[in-house]
Amino acid sequence: MKKLINSPDDVVRDALRGMEAAHGDRLRISYDPYMVVRKDAPVQGKVGIISGGGSGHEPMHGGFVGPGMLDAACPGEVFTSPTPDQMLEATKAVNGGAGVLHVVKNYTGDVMNFDMAADMGKGEDIEVETVLTNDDVAVEDSLYTAGRRGVGVTVLVEKICGAAADDGKSLAEVAELGRKVNANGRSMGMALTPCITPGSGEPSFELAEDEVEIGIGIHGEPGRFRESIGPASQIAERLMTPILEDLPFSSGDKVLAFVNGMGGTPLLELYVVYAEVAKIAQEHGLSIERNLIGNYITSLEMQGCSITLVKLDDDMVRYWDAPVNTPALRWGS
């Protein structure tokens, strides 16, 4: 294993030091507990939005802290949920009197730690709502598993809820909008290679030189099945078919199409995939109103991609287009 690190135990702290060095003018970095917070937090009268999760998915979540998106993020160790004391501190740090939204990806650890944070926060007199993202259609038998995982749609929920909070919406309204985006979003991912956590130093799974894994999670969880690698058109079809069938998306739907890199995939290849996604969408009569292409919710150095489609309404489009100013996502004013 070769990695650009000082030591496996210090990788999260060292990356936060980098965030502070790069963005310290706009972000406040806390090391005990780990937090990335808007420097101007709490914004009085605005709903605060926090998220958190294991590290290794950068830029999610710390890279999405800033005006128009998150007020704070709680990074855990690599692929490990953050802890309730972090979430509680972040909640207090961003509470501007209008309550705080927790955006939680559906993973056993994340859910349990955010639950404990909510238990601990009951004495703090802060109104908290939770939006749980669970858009991964690769998880088929959700009755007998921990349920569908939260993946690509999380980025879109954070952006759209962030804009709604800026627009002065109430906590209940922002939460409802977040749940609507999640309910209208579906994702699926694939890998060309596994990833290696700094702690284990071992690949998360074994793949032959000519094999791909379809339906992977973002922590190196193996997927639905393996097959010999085919052209990008075939891989896009493998991911798009279950997504389209699941919601289902139907002809005339306006959608946001998000092609996400898993961390080690060249942007060149992501655009190759996007061309296939656009073609398949067109064949199904979908109108791609907005798109996002790049590495936003990653799995360390894994090569591969995920595709997310969200069925849009006018509010979602307006909030998607609203200004955002974070290290990883920035447009408008």
Next chain:
Amino acid sequence: MPIDRDAVVDWMRRFAGEMGEHRQELVRLDTAIGDGDHGTNMDRGMRKAMEKVEAAELADPGAVLKTVAMALVSSVGGAAGPLYGTLFLQMGGALAGQERVDLPGWTAAWRAALEGVQARGKAQPGDKTMVDALIPAIEALEGASDLDEGLTAAAQGAEDGMRATTPLVARKGRASYLGERSKDHQDPGATSTYYLFKTAAEALSG
């Protein structure tokens, strides 16, 4: 001999030692069916817990276990943090104020721990989790006639329960996403729980 504060500190010290010693084994088991962080997290968490325990003036077994619980909750993360945190918090609560714990008290504390873990993680027996090591261990305690016999039988019960997770299909946690592919792997959470009962038998007997 009843269990006192020093014995419980010794138990936790030994458990922390096992988590350090078996860190890679737990990482390997977790990499096979989970996300590969269990050994690293438990080692980090128990080292932190022992720092807190050694630094504090703790009056009784319950206070020691509560200190361990809070350290794990705030340092482990993942699923193991809340689950082991809840386990030790419930045990500590059940033992509150008891300077010396006998077999019935010890068994009741474990029963409370199991209930807490199941309330937090929603796992049922056979879901391929730490619950599958906890239940046979606690049943062994409940069937014992004295403390030493109970501690030995509980360690054996946890070991049997841990081994019995190998053929199971996971229904909770990240391993559940593998479905049938989670078979033929021993559960890492049940494995760390076995070390908890193994070290209890070593530290608390006779």
